[in-house]
Amino acid sequence: MFAQLLQNLIGNALKYTEHGYVRITQGLESDALVLAIEDSGAGIPHDKLERVFDEYYQIGPQGTQRLGVGLGLAIVREVCRLLGYSVAVSSRVGEGTGVSIRIPRHRLLAAAQAPVPAADVAIQMPLSGSRVVLLEDNDAVRMATELFLTLEGFDTRAAATVEEAEGMLADMRSSDILIADYHLDGKLTGLDVLLQLRSQQGRDVPAILLSGDLQSMMRVVKTAIPNCRFLSKPVDTKALLTAIAELGAS
Numbered sequence: 001m002f003a004q005l006l007q008n009l010i011g012n013a014l015k016y017t018e019h020g021y022v023r024i025t026q027g028l029e030s031d032a033l034v035l036a037i038e039d040s041g042a043g044i045p046h047d048k049l050e051r052v053f054d055e056y057y058q059i060g061p062q063g064t065q066r067l068g069v070g071l072g073l074a075i076v077r078e079v080c081r082l083l084g085y086s087v088a089v090s091s092r093v094g095e096g097t098g099v100s101i102r103i104p105r106h107r108l109l110a111a112a113q114a115p116v117p118a119a120d121v122a123i124q125m126p127l128s129g130s131r132v133v134l135l136e137d138n139d140a141v142r143m144a145t146e147l148f149l150t151l152e153g154f155d156t157r158a159a160a161t162v163e164e165a166e167g168m169l170a171d172m173r174s175s176d177i178l179i180a181d182y183h184l185d186g187k188l189t190g191l192d193v194l195l196q197l198r199s200q201q202g203r204d205v206p207a208i209l210l211s212g213d214l215q216s217m218m219r220v221v222k223t224a225i226p227n228c229r230f231l232s233k234p235v236d237t238k239a240l241l242t243a244i245a246e247l248g249a250s
Contacts, residue, residue, distance in 0.1 A: 001147055005079045009037045009099055012073065016097070017041035031105050038098040044091040052089060053077045073099075074140035082148050082237055083107070130248055133168045134158040135180040135193065136210075141233075145179075148237060154244075162188055169197050172205065177247050179240075181233070182211040191221065194228070204228075206247035210235055 013022045020040025027034045044052060053073050073089075076099075080087045084107055091097035132154045136142035139160065146158040159165035162184065172178070178197065180190030188196075194207045204227040211217040214232040221230075229243040 013039040032102045035101045040096040043093040078140045078144035131155040131176045137185040178207040182217050
């Protein structure tokens with residue numbers, strides 16, 4: 001995930017720098033390692049800085065919006081959140097842009113990596129090779145979560161829409177787990193998809209439903225749903241792995 005983060009940042013800097021430099025530096029502060037990717041490109045107007053992390057926003061060479069899908073920085077932000085990093089951007093039109101990533105000191109490895117605690121092994125070992133179907137309409141969140149789950153050893157299949165997921169859902173095995181955003185971009189919710197899937201397959205398909213407003217979702221659900229976990233968004237990676245492990249063991 002860290003490699004993907006750097007790839008997006010460096011690629012973005014190269015794309016918008018026709019002359020000059022793209023520079024990568026690092027500095028160790030008291031509480032964090034700070035990586036900086038700086039360029040001498042076109043730069044970004046101050047009033048557009050906040051929008052560069054939006055999924056479909058790109059800045060053109062003269063500070064104008066470009067057509068296209070600008071997922072690079074949106075994925076960077078989501079990967080940083082999953083890894084526990086923070087990201088900041090600064091820029092001046094005609095002078096260039098700088099993006100800094102702060103990695104907390106407690107997330108840095110010592111000279112020799114400590115052995116993995118037994119408790120962590122107990123959670124992780126049974127998960128390797130399990131298959132997960134991820135239904136998430138937010139492109140940056142879907143791509144970052146898919147990358148995280150894949151690197152954790154899951155056979156991950158991801159879709160942005162219910163229509164796109166139909167073949168994956170029809171092909172689900174008894175050991176597969178559905179992870180779905182509750183608020184999908186369409187008429188159906190993640191819960192609707194789950195209930196339809198269970199009706200079609202005649203079994204309680206294991207599932208994890210995610211929502212940025214967990215309390216509202218639970219008011220809609222009202223009754224307990226067997227073999228299902230509810231997690232708040234932005235999802236905590238440890239909570240997600242724990243829920244998958246519990247469903248896989250049930």
